[in-house]
Amino acid sequence: xxxxWLRVKAVARRHYYVLLRxxxxxxxxxxxxxxxxxxxxxxxxxxxxxxxxAGRLAAGYLLSGILLWHVVYQSQIxxxxxxxxxxxxxxxxxxxxxxxxxxEYVAGVVLxxxxxxxxxxxxxxxxxxxxxxxxxxxxxxxLIPVAxxxxxxxxxxxxxxxxxxxxFGTGAEAxxxxxxxxxxxxxxxxxxxxxLPWILRPIAEALPTTHAFIAGRAxxxxxxxxxxxxxxxxxxxxxxxxxxLWFLTRMLWTFRARGYISRYT
Amino acid sequence: xxxxxxxxxxxxxxxxxxxxxxIDLVVRAGERVAxxxxxxxxxxxxxxxxxxxxxxDEGWIEVAGHRLPKGRSAAMAEVGFAAGYLPLPExxxxxxxxxxxxxxxxxxxxxxxxxxxxxGVAHLARARGTDxxxxxxxxxxxxxxxxHQPRLLVLDEPTASLDPDVALRVRSGLQALCRDEGTTLLxxxxxxxxxxxxxxxxxxxxxxxxxADGTPTAVAESFGGADxxxxxxxxxxxxxxxRPHERSQETERPAG
Numbered sequence: 001x002x003x004x005w006l007r008v009k010a011v012a013r014r015h016y017y018v019l020l021r022x023x024x025x026x027x028x029x030x031x032x033x034x035x036x037x038x039x040x041x042x043x044x045x046x047x048x049x050x051x052x053x054a055g056r057l058a059a060g061y062l063l064s065g066i067l068l069w070h071v072v073y074q075s076q077i078x079x080x081x082x083x084x085x086x087x088x089x090x091x092x093x094x095x096x097x098x099x100x101x102x103x104e105y106v107a108g109v110v111l112x113x114x115x116x117x118x119x120x121x122x123x124x125x126x127x128x129x130x131x132x133x134x135x136x137x138x139x140x141x142x143l144i145p146v147a148x149x150x151x152x153x154x155x156x157x158x159x160x161x162x163x164x165x166x167x168f169g170t171g172a173e174a175x176x177x178x179x180x181x182x183x184x185x186x187x188x189x190x191x192x193x194x195x196l197p198w199i200l201r202p203i204a205e206a207l208p209t210t211h212a213f214i215a216g217r218a219x220x221x222x223x224x225x226x227x228x229x230x231x232x233x234x235x236x237x238x239x240x241x242x243x244x245l246w247f248l249t250r251m252l253w254t255f256r257a258r259g260y261i262s263r264y265t
Numbered sequence: 266x267x268x269x270x271x272x273x274x275x276x277x278x279x280x281x282x283x284x285x286x287x288i289d290l291v292v293r294a295g296e297r298v299a300x301x302x303x304x305x306x307x308x309x310x311x312x313x314x315x316x317x318x319x320x321x322d323e324g325w326i327e328v329a330g331h332r333l334p335k336g337r338s339a340a341m342a343e344v345g346f347a348a349g350y351l352p353l354p355e356x357x358x359x360x361x362x363x364x365x366x367x368x369x370x371x372x373x374x375x376x377x378x379x380x381x382x383x384x385g386v387a388h389l390a391r392a393r394g395t396d397x398x399x400x401x402x403x404x405x406x407x408x409x410x411x412x413h414q415p416r417l418l419v420l421d422e423p424t425a426s427l428d429p430d431v432a433l434r435v436r437s438g439l440q441a442l443c444r445d446e447g448t449t450l451l452x453x454x455x456x457x458x459x460x461x462x463x464x465x466x467x468x469x470x471x472x473x474x475x476x477a478d479g480t481p482t483a484v485a486e487s488f489g490g491a492d493x494x495x496x497x498x499x500x501x502x503x504x505x506x507x508r509p510h511e512r513s514q515e516t517e518r519p520a521g
Contacts, residue, residue, distance in 0.1 A: 006368050009368070094351060259310070265348075
């Protein structure tokens with residue numbers, strides 16, 4: 001399949017204009033990361049006020065957790081809300097009657113989503129450093145593959161949400177944010193999944209994000225990169241990717257077969 | 266003459282409702298065709314299938330030699346589409362919007378100003394979509410549709426919300442486009458006078474079927490009416506539309 005770089009860039013630029021003209025969208029990449037770091041950093045300071053080592057440890061778990069969580073959050077939100085922007089502005093029909101391919105559209109939104117991701121992560125890193133003396137770079141280069149797996153997981157969650165919106169309409173758009181509230185506790189972002197109620201642990205084990213966060217915590221503990229956990233996370237992403245892409249293709253077919261475009265015209 | 270559109274045995278049902286019921290249609294290069302019919306006749310569903318947005322239950326469609334849905338991207342590169350009911354994305358200015366769509370059609374740096382000027386709206390280049398009147402939005406939508414000089418221009422109710430002055434400008438612009446560049450036009454409209462002035466062929470659809478196909482004069486005569494409006498009123502009034510004695514210009518059934 002031929003992919004047009006010009007079309008990918010055009011979609012990315014279109015979403016740059018959206019961010020430029022819709023200041024409330026900046027909340028996702030500035031205010032929420034700031035609030036999250038303040039919230040979790042302050043919790044760590046509160047629960048261990050007199051114990052410097054334990055306090056530092058707790059703050060480290062919470063802050064490294066929220067940093068890595070924002071990789072999932074930013075990549076997911078950028079792609080899901082990018083698509084929803086087309087639904088909200090009734091632009092879907094305009095796009096669907098052009099030569100633009102689905103993969104080109106996703107690539108364009110993802111491309112600009114990377115810019116938003118770096119903005120969000122910069123806010124998290126600088127806030128953590130400024131307010132809680134937590135230096136992200138101390139986690140080392142092992143952070144990069146962990147973040148890469150979480151990035152892919154975020155995109156896959158977004159594609160799942162897009163598939164649901166194609167099938168059920170904008171009524172499913174609450175999932176763009178809501179689904180993360182389910183994934184976050186199950187992934188053990190701030191704690192080992194042994195801390196979860198036993199009935200939820202198998203579900204947590206099955207999520208690729210869980211294993212990426214285990215690898216992330218090991219980096220903070222100075223245990224180095226746990227390649228085994230990262231491999232499981234990667235394998236989980238591959239399986240999730242196959243399932244999500246099948247589901248998305250199926251929902252796109254249903255969208256065309258049932259004429260759901262009429263919901264957006 | 267090339268066939269720009271070839272449709273055979275096209276059918277679409279939504280639950281118990283049959284929207285399109287076995288349409289065969291060929292549109293040749295340079296033709297200016299109006300797809301007419303009462304509300305719910307199946308015009309827009311037919312157009313949306315032609316544009317690859319809705320999948321047919323039966324039949325097949327070829328646009329500019331590309332079979333849908335497999336050749337959708339290549340086919341749409343040859344098509345421009347505008348509809349009176351489509352808004353402009355509110356966060357884009359007009360020139361940004363046109364440049365964006367131009368690039369989707371493979372034009373790295375489309376001549377936005379010249380395209381806007383063609384319809385006398387070059388002064389709108391830096392306006393935001395939300396600041397435009399519905400007539401201006403329609404004009405900009407049509408400019409978007411012709412930016413890449415498509416072989417086939419598909420317009421769904423293009424002048425529905427326009428005052429007579431702007432509608433005249435649209436009509437003149439489209440006629441000049443078809444004349445100068447040989448663009449094929451496929452348009453739906455409820456404005457019969459406009460259709461008679463702009464199109465050289467009309468295709469009447471009722472209950473999802475083609476019931477008349479020919480020049481405006483020939484179709485009106487085949488229904489025993491003086492003009493297209495009388496044909497329209499007769500079809501709209503009929504519960505079960507009957508076919509006229511015979512088609513004034515037989516639709517060519519595509520091979521295959």
